[in-house]
Amino acid sequence: MGVPPVFEDRTRDACVVVPGIMGSVLEDTATGRPLWGLDYATLTSALSDKALFAALHADAQEQAADADTARRAPLTRIRATGLLTKPWWLPVFQGLDPYSDVLKALQGVVPAPEAVQPFPYDWRLAVSYNGALLARAARAHLERWRERVAAVPEWAAAGGARPRLLFVAHSMGGLVLRAALEQDPELAADTRAVVTVGTPFLGSAKSVLALNLPHGQAKPGRLVQGVQAMAATLPGVHDLLPGYRCLDRGLEVERLTAGDVARFGGDRHLAARSLAEHARHRASGFVLPGHRAVVGEAQPTVQTLEEQRADPSVVAGRHYAFDVEADGELIRDPATGVPARRDASGDSTVHMPSARTGTEAVSYVFGQHGTLMRHDEVLRQIRRIALERPQGTDLGDGTGDGPGLSTPHLGGTLGVPLTLTVTGLDTPADVTLSVRSATTGRPGHPLVLHRDPDRTDGALSARFTADAPDLYRVALDTGRHAPVTQLVLVTEPDA
Known part of the structure; x- marks a missing residue:
């Protein structure tokens, strides 16, 4: 009798990597002109060339695009050609590392590199629009990979269930993924696991600061003005608005209204649509299948917004959040009635309560939002989840006590x-x-x-x-x- 074969530790699932905002390379479809994310020279050009920022403004058709648009007639003015391969940076949003390391990490635990599919998308546009495109792309990837696995005898000999989907999503990519799985229940049923890294399920107060950039500065620079003017037109930025109680009014803490966002420099219509989506999610009870959340902690993070008394169009970020009861009521100091403030920390962009849905397994890591996808501990955790190993508890304890x-x-x-x-x-x-x-x-x-x-x-x-x-x-x-x-x-x- 021969020696039984020992198979390499691999997952046969089809993997899809969904980047965050700013994480996809964009180009002008008609001319091939690079608009975003190719290299540092393009970045410096974007900072000095107003036309590049202007080209990224969303027009009326792009602002109105939703899931039905994506299914019926996807937009073509700008196309996403790949994931970032070079570091990138913008004011308020700050640094974003490329996605090369996470692609390599997943390719190391699958039978062949084609099992891993990046999903670049036009992050300027609405989450619902990109969710419909992701649903279509993920279904096609899964079917191709299942055919490939069935055609290779040694992979079939290794046994195991029929390949399913494993998603790894960073930041806004987790919102796009949630939209895709909500829109396509059959795709959700074919999904084994979802890993979200720094996803702002409740939104991020930083998005408001990006819309408010020039307001609080006596002499805003050219870069600041260009970024704010672009952000104010983008559905994708508005889809990151905080849906939780974040506007500190002293004795009360309120959710943002579309009027608030317009006063702070955003678009009223785009804000109303985003905030309505937050309300829908609070009521829907949708659960991501096999969800594991990697949550950054201990980094100074803007969690709350406060209007300036001298000028209500100027808003400042505060590094504290508010505690609430299970029924949503604010917890107050019994003696003064003042809402209880607490520094919940986060990953410098997304505060910890926003990065969790409450139904998933959570791992914590000391790390900054834009660099999490090349963080050694995060990559190790993604590999372990891909291989269905037990999750560790050594990435932090969720207390915010760390560097x-x-x-x-x-x-x-x-x-x-x-x-x-x-x-x-x-x-x-x-x-x-x-x-x-x-x-x-x-x-x-x-x-x-x-x-x-x-x-x-x-x-x-x-x-x-x-x-x-x-x-x-x-x-x-x-x-x-x-x-x-x-x-x-x-x-x-x-x-």
Whole structure:
């Protein structure tokens, strides 16, 4: 009798990677002109060429597009050609790492690379529109992969159930995926597992700050003005609006209205549609199949918004949220009646309560939103879920007690020192904070962390002055956790 075969540990499921906002490369369909995400040269061109930002504005047809549009006659003015392969950055949204590492991680646990399918999409447009396109693409991918598996005898010999779908979605990609599975119950039934990483199920207060960019600045720069003007036209940005109680009015905390969003610089109609979707989701009870959420914690995160008394069109972000009872009522201080405020932390973009639905298994990780998809612990967790291994509990404990990193969310200007802030650590001993070029890999020098005398929370800080315009990667390494990283752009001064 021969020796029984020992098969490699592989999943036969079809895998689909869905990126977040800004995570797909876009080009002009008619001319082939790159509009978004090809390389750093394109980024710097976008910052200096108003026409590029203007080309990304959504027109009336694009603003109205929904799931029915996608099924009937998909839009063609701009097309998504692939996932980001280079780091990217914008004010408020900050840094976004490419998706190469997660694609490689999944390709390492499947029988053949074609089992892994990226889903680039035009993130400017509505979540519902892109959800319909994803449903169609995922069904086609699953059917192709099932045919491929059936045609290879050794894969069939390895046994196992008929291939199903495994989705890995980052940020807004999780909302697109939820829309796809809601719209197509048969696709949901063919889905084994969904992994969401930093998905803002309840929205993100940062989206409001992006719409409000120029309002609170005496002399907003060209980049700030260009980003706000573009964001105000995009259904995708409005679909990230917070649906939870986030507007701090002192003794009351209210949900945003379409009028609020319009006053802060957004589009009233797009806001009304997004907020209505939040209300529908609160009532629907839809559950993502096999859902596992990877949630960032311990990073300074805007959770609440507060209007400025002197000018109600200006809104400021606050690093606290409000506790609510099971029935949705605010928890208040018994003596004063003031709503209880609590720093729920998050991943620097999505606060922890928003990244969970309440029905999934949750893993926590110390990491920044835009760099989570190349975070070693996140990649390890994705591989383990793909192989159906038991989930670990060593990514954090959800308490928010860990290393946090904060960089200027509007970037920096050449010659002006940047303040980099580290939270959650008692001492700078054995801690390394470094900066290097994200475009060339050119290393910089380690920075000296010191206690910031102007802060009462015990934070550490360091100063960094760039010697050239570039996209820089800031890395915080404690030696005890996977490094926390963030991207920050340094540009020439505006003319």
